[in-house]
Amino acid sequence: MYAVLHPPNFYAQAAAHPRPELRKRPFALLDGEPPAEFVIAANKAARALGVEAGMTRLQAESFPEVTAFSRTPADEASAHTILHNVVCLFSPRIEHIEISPGTYALDIEGMNRLYGDATQLAARLRQHTMAAGFLANVAVAENFHAAVCLALGKAGVSVAASGHEAEALRDLPVCVLPLEPEQEETLHSWGVRTCGELAALLESDLIARIGQVGKKLHALARGAWPHLMFPIEPSFEDGLSERMELDHPVEVLEPLLFLLSRMTDALLERVKEKALAIASLRVVLHLDGNKRHERIVRPALPLQDKPTLLKLLQLDLETHPPSAAILHLELHAQSAAPCRAQHGLFLPQAPEPGRLEVTLAHLKKLLGDERVGSVELKDDPRPNAFRMVPFAPPPPRKQERPSLSVPTALRVSRPPQAVGVALTDNKPTRIFWDGQGYAVREIAGPWRISGQWWSEANWCREEWDVRLTTETAERICRIAFDPRSRCWYVQGTYD
Amino acid sequence: MPSSAAIRLQIETTLANRVPAALTLKIKQAPELFATGIAEVDAVLDGGIPRGCITEVAGAASTGKTSLGLSSIATITQSGAACAWVDVSDTLSPESAAAAGVELKRLLWLRTSAERKQTITNKPWPRLEQALKATDLLLQAGGFGAIVLDMSDVLPQHTMRIPLATWYRFRLAAEQARTALIFLSQAPCAHSCAALALRCEPVEVRSFSSNGETALFEHQQYTLIRERNRNESSVFLQRKPPLRAAWQAETLWSRVR
Numbered sequence: 001m002y003a004v005l006h007p008p009n010f011y012a013q014a015a016a017h018p019r020p021e022l023r024k025r026p027f028a029l030l031d032g033e034p035p036a037e038f039v040i041a042a043n044k045a046a047r048a049l050g051v052e053a054g055m056t057r058l059q060a061e062s063f064p065e066v067t068a069f070s071r072t073p074a075d076e077a078s079a080h081t082i083l084h085n086v087v088c089l090f091s092p093r094i095e096h097i098e099i100s101p102g103t104y105a106l107d108i109e110g111m112n113r114l115y116g117d118a119t120q121l122a123a124r125l126r127q128h129t130m131a132a133g134f135l136a137n138v139a140v141a142e143n144f145h146a147a148v149c150l151a152l153g154k155a156g157v158s159v160a161a162s163g164h165e166a167e168a169l170r171d172l173p174v175c176v177l178p179l180e181p182e183q184e185e186t187l188h189s190w191g192v193r194t195c196g197e198l199a200a201l202l203e204s205d206l207i208a209r210i211g212q213v214g215k216k217l218h219a220l221a222r223g224a225w226p227h228l229m230f231p232i233e234p235s236f237e238d239g240l241s242e243r244m245e246l247d248h249p250v251e252v253l254e255p256l257l258f259l260l261s262r263m264t265d266a267l268l269e270r271v272k273e274k275a276l277a278i279a280s281l282r283v284v285l286h287l288d289g290n291k292r293h294e295r296i297v298r299p300a301l302p303l304q305d306k307p308t309l310l311k312l313l314q315l316d317l318e319t320h321p322p323s324a325a326i327l328h329l330e331l332h333a334q335s336a337a338p339c340r341a342q343h344g345l346f347l348p349q350a351p352e353p354g355r356l357e358v359t360l361a362h363l364k365k366l367l368g369d370e371r372v373g374s375v376e377l378k379d380d381p382r383p384n385a386f387r388m389v390p391f392a393p394p395p396p397r398k399q400e401r402p403s404l405s406v407p408t409a410l411r412v413s414r415p416p417q418a419v420g421v422a423l424t425d426n427k428p429t430r431i432f433w434d435g436q437g438y439a440v441r442e443i444a445g446p447w448r449i450s451g452q453w454w455s456e457a458n459w460c461r462e463e464w465d466v467r468l469t470t471e472t473a474e475r476i477c478r479i480a481f482d483p484r485s486r487c488w489y490v491q492g493t494y495d
Numbered sequence: 496m497p498s499s500a501a502i503r504l505q506i507e508t509t510l511a512n513r514v515p516a517a518l519t520l521k522i523k524q525a526p527e528l529f530a531t532g533i534a535e536v537d538a539v540l541d542g543g544i545p546r547g548c549i550t551e552v553a554g555a556a557s558t559g560k561t562s563l564g565l566s567s568i569a570t571i572t573q574s575g576a577a578c579a580w581v582d583v584s585d586t587l588s589p590e591s592a593a594a595a596g597v598e599l600k601r602l603l604w605l606r607t608s609a610e611r612k613q614t615i616t617n618k619p620w621p622r623l624e625q626a627l628k629a630t631d632l633l634l635q636a637g638g639f640g641a642i643v644l645d646m647s648d649v650l651p652q653h654t655m656r657i658p659l660a661t662w663y664r665f666r667l668a669a670e671q672a673r674t675a676l677i678f679l680s681q682a683p684c685a686h687s688c689a690a691l692a693l694r695c696e697p698v699e700v701r702s703f704s705s706n707g708e709t710a711l712f713e714h715q716q717y718t719l720i721r722e723r724n725r726n727e728s729s730v731f732l733q734r735k736p737p738l739r740a741a742w743q744a745e746t747l748w749s750r751v752r
Contacts, residue, residue, distance in 0.1 A: 351638030359636035396575035
């Protein structure tokens with residue numbers, strides 16, 4: 001059994017609700033971008049004066065008594081909230097009907113013990129809606145679509161007895177059905193004005209003329225089209241949060257972990273009920289002195305494993321500790337489908353994602369965030385320009401090695417080390433580096449490179465490849481001369 | 496008088512809870528090998544670097560340690576396994592790694608820094624300590640095909656002071672994680688823990704310019720000496736003198752030419 005609540009002329013009612021002074025005066029509601037605004041709705045007084053939906057602002061303002069103003073989404077949202085709260089009193093299963101704003105369908109099966117029979121329930125629902133400041137039609141029927149059509153087409157309370165929906169719908173105009181403009185035109189040209197007339201046609205003839213949609217329209221007109229209800233449910237994601245107020249400010253992280261463990265447990269239970277996993281955890285710590293500390297822990301793969309999640313939270317909070325004592329903490333989770341991978345017996349080994357995540361968190365704590373990860377070369381003329389990216393190895397697969405010769409690796413000095421250089425004919429002949437003197441045995445260069453000449457950060461240098469020797473050792477280095485600072489430095493050693 | 500077999504059985508049964516098969520010889524299987532990508536070196540190493548063992552590559556600056564390490568890592572990453580490079584002195588050049596053919600997405604680069612600890616920054620200890628801890632964590636996590644601990648710029652007197660227990664622990668962890676652990680250092684430090692010990696030496700000096708044009712550093716010749724290989728198939732081969740391999744590495748620009 002379904003009850004449908006439909007506030008006619010919803011936009012006008014929603015606009016007048018926060019402005020009681022407008023109720024007695026004619027007004028028109030405008031929509032669209034200026035100057036192409038048009039009338040979307042008008043109250044009864046304005047319609048009596050001749051204002052119609054679709055008029056331009058100029059046309060609406062040509063009526064001196066009519067007040068024209070733009071619609072505000074906030075008014076409509078608050079009207080929706082009020083109506084939603086009213087219908088929630090009558091049934092836990094509610095569906096919002098998208099095609100008609102402000103219209104709600106209620107599943108009232110089993111509500112007769114609380115609210116009496118269908119007629120009494122419909123009357124009380126209408127009464128409550130009017131007390132909340134809205135005029136509404138209420139219809140009750142066994143069939144969902146029949147109740148919707150009745151609410152759209154009949155003012156006041158209407159109840160269709162079980163099995164007599166077709167009779168109840170008989171006198172309603174066909175415009176209560178969800179018709180496309182061309183279908184409405186076709187029916188009009190056939191002289192079909194009411195649902196009863198449409199239901200009287202032969203179903204097969206209707207399908208032969210307007211296609212499969214004819215079957216649906218015929219069933220709707222008879223009040224026999226089935227419907228699967230999708231009740232509005234509170235968002236699962238919004239519910240994935242836990243809050244806790246602390247009695248005393250906490251400065252040490254360890255006691256906090258006991259609380260975080262309980263909160264993570266609660267979140268995991270909720271997530272597991274839906275066969276999901278936690279994709280990210282957001283910890284919000286409200287600190288002494290009205291400060292806020294927020295951290296997000298996002299494992300590489302959604303996890304259902306509490307110890308791993310807790311360890312990641314702990315390591316992250318230890319790496320980025322809060323600056324003051326903690327008064328209040330919140331834990332928000334985001335769910336995702338758990339990752340399932342098919343491993344192969346003959347594939348190369350790869351780190352297990354959960355353990356790798358914890359290891360990376362440990363390493364970040366040990367070395368620093370920006371010192372752990374994969375490297376990505378930057379499209380930059382500066383030699384050895386790179387950026388660090390999080391380490392996420394792609395799934396194992398074999399790749400053919402291109403047959404290239406082995407390159408000489410350069411060991412880069414970070415930062416470049418300043419050296420003393422003795423020149424002969426503008427070429428380095430001796431180098432003093434790290435308290436040791438080296439003779440330049442061979443030299444190649446200079447290779448002049450520069451970049452960013454268009455900005456403040458412009459750079460240029462002359463690079464030389466040198467073979468340095470002492471009595472005992474020999475090494476090949478790349479040294480550079482910066483003409484701006486007139487300084488020599490070692491860029492790296494070939495090894 | 497019980498026979499020796501009966502005594503052995505009795506001891507093994509008593510210790511079964513703590514040490515399974517305490518007195519039975521464990522048959523060790525030959526480890527899987529990772530090719531280094533350099534044919535001359537692979538020939539000396541009987542196929543490549545052993546998995547689940549420590550390989551030590553020692554040598555002075557400019558003797559090809561890093562080139563050899565990068566070439567090995569390139570082969571391993573291209574086989575689909577993940578690798579890690581623990582960089583004690585933060586000297587790895589991503590360009591060189593990419594040129595060697597390393598799949599950068601499969602390489603975890605750990606750059607130690609002296610600034611993390613507010614102690615004396617000139618000493619290598621904070622960096623070395625971080626690097627050893629990081630290597631320990633990686634070995635415990637498992638799943639890496641190879642881990643390179645690059646201590647090339649740390650002086651031998653510092654690496655020699657690392658306790659032997661550390662290397663024993665690493666050897667066991669590497670064996671369990673089936674990871675090839677490669678040390679790059681100036682002087683051998685892992686002693687008997689290293690299953691494969693290699694020494695790098697520069698060979699004859701080749702002139703920068705080869706064509707009589709503008710002087711250009713084009714290639715470098717290196718020598719690799721195999722000092723110890725515990726995984727050799729025959730016992731008799733262990734008594735053979737160390738083998739040498741001469742190999743050559745080219746600069747990037749000479750590849751273009």
